[in-house]
Amino acid sequence: GQQLNQSPQSMFIQEGEDVSMNCTSSSIFNTWLWYKQDPGEGPVLLIALYKAGELTSNGRLTAQFGITRKDSFLNISASIPSDVGIYFCAGENSGGSNYKLTFGKGTLLTVNP
Amino acid sequence: DTGVSQNPRHKITKRGQNVTFRCDPISEHNRLYWYRQTLGQGPEFLTYFQNEAQLEKSRLLSDRFSAERPKGSFSTLEIQRTEQGDSAMYLCASSRQGAPANTFGSGTRLTVV
Numbered sequence: 001g002q003q004l005n006q007s008p009q010s011m012f013i014q015e016g017e018d019v020s021m022n023c024t025s026s027s028i029f030n031t032w033l034w035y036k037q038d039p040g041e042g043p044v045l046l047i048a049l050y051k052a053g054e055l056t057s058n059g060r061l062t063a064q065f066g067i068t069r070k071d072s073f074l075n076i077s078a079s080i081p082s083d084v085g086i087y088f089c090a091g092e093n094s095g096g097s098n099y100k101l102t103f104g105k106g107t108l109l110t111v112n113p
Numbered sequence: 114d115t116g117v118s119q120n121p122r123h124k125i126t127k128r129g130q131n132v133t134f135r136c137d138p139i140s141e142h143n144r145l146y147w148y149r150q151t152l153g154q155g156p157e158f159l160t161y162f163q164n165e166a167q168l169e170k171s172r173l174l175s176d177r178f179s180a181e182r183p184k185g186s187f188s189t190l191e192i193q194r195t196e197q198g199d200s201a202m203y204l205c206a207s208s209r210q211g212a213p214a215n216t217f218g219s220g221t222r223l224t225v226v
Contacts, residue, residue: 004155030213031213033213033214033215040220041220042119042217042218043217045214048213090155092213094213098144098163098169099144099208099215101146101156101215103155103156105153105154
């Protein structure tokens with residue numbers, strides 16, 4: 001089946017630093033999504049990308065949909081303690097038939113105040 | 114918009130017992146998904162409904178699992194004869210026509226002892 005390779009697995013940074021994480025796939029996706037999950041909660045959507053090459057920002061977060069449609073990255077600028085959590089990339093390539101998502105294994109982010 | 118609601122939040126059951134979880138999606142969303150998430154992994158797709166029709170099931174969904182969405186609104190996921198390997202977070206998500214981004218509930222944490 002399809003797999004998304006997400007890296008790094010974990011990151012330990014100081015408050016105020018910038019963070020970058022990425023996701024690659026052997027398959028093409030039509031949509032890339034980035035979610036954040038806090039312990040004991042469901043994933044919350046951060047950014048959705050719908051077009052190859054698209055660069056989208058949401059506050060301190062910036063994400064890009066790779067030109068090859070097989071990769072995406074997420075940047076967080078000026079990290080703060082509440083950025084702590086697990087960040088997941090997810091891809092969708094159903095062509096509109098069902099929108100089921102394939103997830104990476106996540107990047108655990110720890111921010112030291 | 115009250116979000117996706119899942120009940121119960123936590124369930125502890127003995128091996129061999131049956132359990133049922135409920136999901137109430139966002140009211141205007143006609144698509145509903147069930148995912149399963151184990152420790153250290155991203156959510157994995159289980160099944161998908163469009164209105165009341167169950168249109169796709171993952172091979173992860175064994176014969177002991179059944180999902181329904183009888184009136185195209187709320188959905189239930191039942192696991193019969195639970196096994197320890199069924200211990201996981203069960204996530205429900207919904208989306209509307211033309212919008213790939215799934216909105217997730219807080220999940221039901223199942224522990225089989």
